[in-house]
Amino acid sequence: MTKDVIALTERMPDVLSILAGLLAGGPDLRVGTTGEGAVVQLCDAEDRPLVSIEVPLMLQVPGEATRLLGPGAEPSSDGPAWWVEARAAAGVPEAEELAGAFAARLTMLLGGRVWPPDAPGTIGAARPVDVSGVTAVPVPAAAQPAVDMLTDRAAVILQDRPVVPMTSWLSEALRATVESDRSLQIVTPPHCRLSLPTRLLLQSTPSRWVVQDEQCGYYDGLTGAVLRWQDDAFSPDRAENGETPVADTFTDIRPTGERQLIVSFRTMHRPTADLTLGGALEAAWQALTGGPPAGWGTSEPAGLTWSRRQLTELAQERAPQPTWTVAVGSPDRPAVATLRVIRTPDGVEEDITLTVGYGPGEKPALEALPGLADELVTRYGLQTMLCQLRAARRDLSAPPHYEHPPLPYAFVLGPDEVREAGRDIASRTPLKERPVQLGPNVRPGFYYPLGDGETAESWTTLEKLLRHLRGAPPVQGMFGAGAPQQ
Template sequence: MTRDVIALTAAPPDRATFLAGLFSGGPDLRLDTTAESAVTQLCAPDGRPLVAIEASALVRVPDEVRRLLGVASAGPVWWTEARASTAVPEAYVLARSFAGRLVTVLGGTVWPPDALTTDVVPLRTDIAAVPVPDTGIPAVDVLTPRALVVMQDRPVVPLSTWLADALRHAADTDRALQLVTPPASRLTLPLRTALRGLPHRWVVRDERRGLYDGLSGVRLRWRGGIFGPDLDERGSSRLVDPFREPGAEAVRQLVLQVRTRHHPDAGLMLGGALEAVFRRLTGAAPQGWGTAEPAGNPWSRRQLTELARARAPRPTLLTIVGAGALATARVLRTREGVEEDVTVVGGVGAAGEGSGAGSDAMGPDAVEGVARELHAGHGLLSLLASYRTGRADLTVPARFEPPPVPVRLVVPEHSARTGAGLPAPVRLGAGVEAARLYRLGDGSDAVAAWRALERLTGEGAGRASPGPGAGPGAGTGSGAG
């Protein structure tokens, strides 16, 4: 397992300051670079990595520091992250000393707050007795023919650049990314979304109760170079007790899944639907965006479009943050045009509050306003709005959370269904671009809402995409399969 230390500095580390930090282990340690020089490694004399340090990134959205680290930030900061191997005891102190030297010279803070030190850390461990993890990927702790295993020990685990790179490598090599954390860790929604779908897994390592899947509660074991279900004598998966334990006080959340399509002309500007959703639901445009977390770039549709155009035809995955809401987006060039798949999650109110109030900024009436605006001006293909119960900070704990309850559905007119027992649709627009909006309820009757959705989309199809944080058996992709 690795332990992370982050230096938040007012100025970017220059070469001299960076080298002063690297010499926290004295002159005998070696330096190496990986990931096209984006990662610097502090290595033992025999070459085995002790601390990996990512290139500094400017975070110009102060709320991102608070969201991910719980640290207040008055303005933009330079984020320099170091990952220390726990195989060698001195490695974590080396990472702390590296970060401490940066903030001593440049000003700033170190996370975790108790990690600050500037001491020289001589290497005393018998390195010859320490196994060398032969992964070749800085973020990966164990590499097998079937899996990339990443171990993280922090309260909130984001979709960092490290993990985003590991996910890409897993996809390129047809492997699973399996994230191992302590039971108290929580995932951000972007990371939870990225891990959705087998064979990727969130593996919780509980010292007393063993291994289990943090999204489904299924007991796990390590076999054949990958974590999989630990089945009982009948071949059935087993749920662990910690997964059933109640978590922190929950709030009602709105989950809005939107797909839009645009003609790929030279004047196309992406992000319009995202901005419209944020303005409708939160009263303001998004604050920041990025390809990983922290999403430290100030909101800019132009820059977002330039990045997606440069990456085409490869898809571009994005995280978007704002006041009280968080979104993930996937931009993909298809034969029909440029499509944006967007999932926006926002906090609505205390769990159990009625969701039909027209004054609610994220109530069903507001959702219908979003649907009409996106259909009129942003190439809306489909929309599914649901309510779910989750944490107020939008992080995902390793606890059971009820699956979302659908409340509104928009589909193209040619895909619409009518007939006895189906909700009466509302027509949006006219002609070949027309769509139908279905009212599935106000979120208070989950059974009726899911039955209506299944009848509208085909038997069982409604459960194929229930939104982030759904419970076991509801499309999480982390069950017993």
């Protein structure tokens, strides 16, 4: 199914090495560009793309290749690596061989590894691939390089990799489908998982994860709904009683003892000349993991080392448009965050969701939450924060079977929201536990314990609190991530 081949090189690809890779199909193939020059394409005689190759991405973050591709993917050198992704046209066997030969040629010249290691074309890559007479399937004008099938209702992408990341290919396809009122539909075999940013973005847009299944054909990897291809898109199937059945594979789960701590919060800053973004995220990361983020980027893999200055410069360049980024942690403590910077009439808003993974026997850093809340209220303009626990994978990827929804553990109200609700109302609630006052007494925030995060009763407690706070408008929009801006 997959047509993706990745070269992880130890040295930076230059013009000559890229040219040597492009000659994997011989001198007769045409070379074109798309995406404002960001994607190079090897095309047939009719200028239809056989292989699309994205510009090299430098990986300065240890463990990123392993997180997304599995053990053994990291280059052997200690320095940075370069990630060069090639995507072959679907339905053309020679195209996949051509992509593999391109990647193999790069690693022969620059050192490194090819993923997958057994990709067609990697053996004997020094000889050009015979593509004489080969033609690609015509590509609709509105299609992105990552899209395998485009209809009036959906853009379908085929993937077969351990973890489906929110790559620049995928985020661009997602943006284009949202703008064209289509549904992005990612089709995978049952052994694939979604990265956390991919799952969050699919859940916040009209998109679907389509999983192949031997018993029912296809089902939705996030809901379990049985799907079938109808009216040019994958849609829920209907039984005779009108209801959509749930795939048996989706409900076949086994407890592992792994858990995730999810902290979603919003901050607001005045748009001053000396404003530096990312401080709230860095403070949360430090409090919950003992160190700052390892890396960040506008897509996955997150190849840049963490830098608040560079994050701020990027957001300033894109303003007034929103900026979506992802941050990652070190391999010993899995942590992933999405951060969306939004320019609003009230100032500059940061919408952040940080998730930290824990294995069996590891205790989530719950004791750090009140202190973190106090720091965010005092220094970073916190508006609201919701802390949740869930039984889910330590590596933070999403498998195609049922996972228990997160359960609330604590809620935090910032000073502006306390003033809006009224200080007496915010400080005197119907909950069993008294709220903890945060920050200075003249502009306090409040931390509300909601239970142990182990039972569904915490949802009832949260609903009671929000009703008490007169509808709690501060929590609107904080349960999901926005679409990326590339």
